[in-house]
Amino acid sequence: MKSLLKGFKRPKQVEYQTLANEPGYGKFIAEPFERGFGTTIGNSLRRTLMSSIEGTAITAVRIEGVEHEFATIEGVVEDVTRIILNLKQVRASYDAEVRDEPRIIHIEKKGAGVLK
Incomplete structure (x- = not known):
């Protein structure tokens, strides 16, 4: 059976960056993604984080x-x-x-x- 994911672009690692003067700031970098998947993954992460934050x-x-x-x-x-x-x-x-x-x-x- 042929693999459906052969040649599919997937991130190899995730980088995390912070700013010293902004304790609540975090930047995650994951690349590369197939066209359109970055937006899909980003929206899912944003919705998950927003539903988990109390306020x-x-x-x-x-x-x-x-x-x-x-x-x-x-x-x-x-x-x-x-x-x-x-x-x-x-x-x-x-x-x-x-x-x-x-x-x-x-x-x-x-x-x-x-x-x-």
């Missing part, structure tokens, strides 16, 4: 009077898409004993000004 983040947003993310809000400079992108930058912390319980946060702002 807290905003996962849903509801804005009163807004039906979709491409809407504009009267009297607000940013559109809803920009507001959501800004909310992604919010750094949240959590109590380790109740981390699996969802939390609801209400933010209200009236009048002109920056929401901080």
Whole structure:
């Protein structure tokens, strides 16, 4: 029986690089891959790592009077898409004993000004 993997490009080794001033940074280099396999392997690794990392983040947003993310809000400079992108930058912390319980946060702002 003929081998299906004969001539198939597979990585021979994986290199790992870090940066001294970035303790959370790591770069893995694996090559060569067959065309298209690098993206497939990379996406699988990214999804696995992201599902394994503990943390807290905003996962849903509801804005009163807004039906979709491409809407504009009267009297607000940013559109809803920009507001959501800004909310992604919010750094949240959590109590380790109740981390699996969802939390609801209400933010209200009236009048002109920056929401901080």
